[in-house]
Amino acid sequence: MENMNLESEQKESTVGDKTALVTIIGRPSAGKSTFLNTASGEMVSIVSSIPQTTRNAIRGIVNTSLGQLVFVDTPGYHESNKKMNLKMRNIVADQLANADSILYVVDSTRPCGDEEKLITELLKGHEKKTVAALNKIDEKNSNPSATRVFLSKQLPELSEKNIFDVSAKNDEGINDVLRALYELAPVAPHLYPEEFYTDQEVDFRIAEVIREQAINRLDQEIPHCVYVQIADMEMRSPTKMWCRAFLCVEKESQKGIVIGKGAQMIKTIRVESIKQLRKIFDYKIDLDLQVKVDKNWRQNDLRLNKLLK
Numbered sequence: 056m057e058n059m060n061l062e063s064e065q066k067e068s069t070v071g072d073k074t075a076l077v078t079i080i081g082r083p084s085a086g087k088s089t090f091l092n093t094a095s096g097e098m099v100s101i102v103s104s105i106p107q108t109t110r111n112a113i114r115g116i117v118n119t120s121l122g123q124l125v126f127v128d129t130p131g132y133h134e135s136n137k138k139m140n141l142k143m144r145n146i147v148a149d150q151l152a153n154a155d156s157i158l159y160v161v162d163s164t165r166p167c168g169d170e171e172k173l174i175t176e177l178l179k180g181h182e183k184k185t186v187a188a189l190n191k192i193d194e195k196n197s198n199p200s201a202t203r204v205f206l207s208k209q210l211p212e213l214s215e216k217n218i219f220d221v222s223a224k225n226d227e228g229i230n231d232v233l234r235a236l237y238e239l240a241p242v243a244p245h246l247y248p249e250e251f252y253t254d255q256e257v258d259f260r261i262a263e264v265i266r267e268q269a270i271n272r273l274d275q276e277i278p279h280c281v282y283v284q285i286a287d288m289e290m291r292s293p294t295k296m297w298c299r300a301f302l303c304v305e306k307e308s309q310k311g312i313v314i315g316k317g318a319q320m321i322k323t324i325r326v327e328s329i330k331q332l333r334k335i336f337d338y339k340i341d342l343d344l345q346v347k348v349d350k351n352w353r354q355n356d357l358r359l360n361k362l363l364k
Contacts, residue, residue, distance in 0.1 A: 069249070070122060071123075073122030073241065074241070074242075074245050075237075077126045077156050079158045082162060082165075082170050085160045090188065090190065091115040093226050093229055094229055116246075119237075123245045124236055158186050158187075159188070160190050163191050175210050178210060178213075182213040183214075185213055186236055189220050190221050257336075261342075262283035265328045265342075273312065280305045286301060294339060295339045298341070298342050298343065304347075305348070309348075321346060
């Protein structure tokens with residue numbers, strides 16, 4: 056992997072003295088979460104072919120001999136009047152205001168239309184601290200030259216030297232983006248110990264893994280109607296945790312779909328979640344996974360405020 060170059064630098068020396076809080080912004084499915092996972096070398100943010108799967112501002116940390124970059128992966132920014140999506144857009148705006156620098160991830164396979172213009176409007180005034188990654192150059196219909204023309208018109212103050220062609224999936228161009236972000240980073244105390252690659256709590260990480268396994272197996276509208284509730288967690292030995300979790304849906308009719316014929320779907324989600332969790336934690340997790348209905352939860356302000364932050 057290309058990313059090993061910076062990783063090997065880290066092993067040979069201590070983490071450098073630069074530090075920056077980097078907000079990642081882009082349309083749904085532009086590849087923000089894939090970039091974050093590739094750059095940090097760990098599964099920090101869930102990845103799915105289904106748009107709008109990232110709901111929170113998720114932090115991933117990259118430590119190298121050049122310094123510490125703390126990435127905040129934000130929900131995909133798009134035009135919508137739905138209550139849940141409006142709250143997700145507010146998360147994006149808040150993160151931009153607090154960022155030392157911004158990574159703008161653009162899907163080079165899609166024409167830059169009205170939603171991309173919404174993002175560039177947000178970025179105006181922030182061009183000097185923005186790096187653009189034109190993602191998915193590995194795909195046949197990629198057209199990074201057209202994306203560059205769009206950016207030159209919409210963000211004329213964005214430096215050409217801070218625009219890069221990348222494939223987050225194949226780890227191409229990632230180091231060039233990281234070095235550009237380090238160039239923008241100030242010398243400052245580190246925000247986290249160098250062994251950290253995320254600041255997510257254990258319950259949040261477990262919930263996101265379960266949600267990833269669910270949404271990648273459920274069809275049509277069901278993925279957006281699902282959230283995960285961690286009910287109980289207990290360390291039963293130094294090497295084993297027990298966890299009870301609920302996959303929550305909006306309607307009774309959705310419950311049967313998530314459970315599946317002969318309970319096969321929920322069994323598969325549970326088994327695959329356990330496999331992924333073993334890659335993340337240094338102890339085994341015994342997962343008790345059930346399904347329940349939380350009627351119309353996406354219209355519930357109290358529920359949304361708890362889930363989206």
